[in-house]
Each structure stands twice: as structure tokens, then as C-alpha cells.
Amino acid sequence: MNILVCGGAGYIGSHMVKMLGGKGCNVVTFDNLSSGHADAVLSGALVQGCLSDTPALRNLFFQYQFDAVMHFASCIQVGESVHKPAIYYQNNVANTLNLLQVMVEFEVKNFIFSSTAATFGEPQYTPIDEKHPQLPINPYGRSKWLIEQVLPDYDHAYGMKSVCLRYFNAAGANPDGLLGERHEPETHLIPLVLQAASGRRKNITVFGADYDTPDGTCIRDYIHVEDLCEAHWLALQYLRNGGTSQNFNLGNGQGFSVSQVIDTAKAVTGKPIEVTYADRRAGDPARLVADSTAANAILGWKPYLTELSVIVQHAWTWELNTTRFD
């Protein structure tokens, strides 16, 4: 099976490329390396290019007869999206439409799209299932929601089947320590806490300890990156077996607070972690937890690496490895 992975040099994409290679797929990564890393592509070919470059995409689709496209390439920082929305609409929307256009031209019918819990906006109830209203509150969430909305039209007109996977908080790393999160700048809680443990960062700042939660800090649904990739693999089987276009929420079903993450990191690493407290971060809901019943029922997906200590342990192994990139 020939699979195109756009954004295969990034955090989740690189884990996916490795998994697909291990399953015997012929994988081609297309990535502009703006935030991804060439040395994270551990299987198949890496083609450096931008999704805005239609001739380059046509060449690629001409060269390989892709059975499916997985699309991880996007800008992901909520705060940045508020100040620089044009980048988000250009990259996450216009460039994705460009990719879809070339898929239509080459009659590639299977599309798996990285979407996000940010398409829901402020939760009206938790856990959040697929029926929850989608009212994104920032350009990042809106950019993903826009693509979710056009895909049914591509299905209707061109027969393109798609699965949108809405990630909650992707976390963890390849259990063997070969891959992990390497964002620049890093904004995610678990890698930042572990950088505070390893000494690469002085401390961790907790954004708000006055939320309406048991310990006052925000609750998130941290889902192991390997479990996320497994969901993509199952989504691919689902589409290849004639499944209809669907959207799924992916989380591990339990929430952990910021304080629980820090306490777990202290226990896993055995290191002291200096904690400071700051005001709430704009746009952070108190609690975001996924209801993944549909992914379980329709894709047969079930997360396995659900223990916070396991997620943190794998991310810690990676944090210790990454000193080699400094």
C-alpha cells in the first residue's frame, strides 16, 4: 500500500511514518521541514516541499500511485493563531485545499485528516462526543473546522472518503526512545515539565490554579501518540474496507490535572521540579475530556497506553535523549 504522509517529519506524523513502515506500507513523507525534522523520518522516502506548490504535488502523485493520504502538516499554536490568523488560514486551509485538489485530479479517494478538540470551543458538557456543537474560539480551531466542513462536499462530488480524527492532548513518545516531541518553541505541558526536571528549563509555570476542578488546575485528556497512530491505522483499514466518511474524537477517556502531571513527572523522574504560578492562559477551558465511544464502536479502537505515568515515562526517555540535539 502506498501512503502519502504530509507532515511526516513532525511529532505525530513521524510516529505514524514509523508505524506504517513497520506494517509493511510504502510510505512517502512530504514535509516543508518548517517545524519537522528530517532525521525523524525513519521509514520510506522524504520529499521536502510545500503544500502550496501544486506542480510539486502533481509530480509526487504522478510518481507514486497513492492509495491514501494522511495529512498531519499544519500550524498548531493556538496563541499564535490569534495574532497571525493569516498564516493559519493559508497553511491549514488553503494548502489543504490544494492537497485535496491534487487528490481529486489523481483520483486518490482515501483521506485521513488531523483535526482537533479545538474545533469544539468552550465545552458545553464533558466528556465531549461527536454530537457536541462545534463553535471554535480561535483561528487554529476554526482552520481545522473549515476543512472538516468541506470534506463532505468532496465525498459527495468526487467520492473522496475521509476520516477526521480530533485529537485531544497528544502526548508521550515512541517507547523505544527513537522519536518524540521536538517543537520549537515548545508550548505543551508535559515536555515543558520534563525540561524543568532535566534542567533544560528553570521551572514550570502553571497557568491558573483557581479553576473549578478538584485541585484548581486545568484537566486535560492526554493521549499517547502511539495510541493516536493506531487510530489512524484503523481508520485507514476502515476506509479501505468501504467505510463511510466519519469524524471521531480521540482521547484516553480520563482527565488529568496540571498538578497531577507535575506530581507524576516528579515521581517518574525522581527529580525536583520548581513550580511557579501565573494567571490563567486566555482561552483555556477548565476541563477537556473526550468521549471516544464512536471510535471504539466503529473503528475498533481502544487506547492501551492510558496510564499517565507511562505517557510521562516515555516522554522522559525522549527528553533524556534529546540532549543530543542541543
Ligand code: UDP
Ligand atoms: N499549561 C501550563 N503551563 C505551561 C503549559 C501548559 O499550566 O507551561 C497548562 C495549560 O494551561 C493547559 C494544560 O497545561 O491547562 C495543557 O496545555 P497544553 O498547551 O499542553 O495543551 P492544550 O490543552 O492547550 O492543547
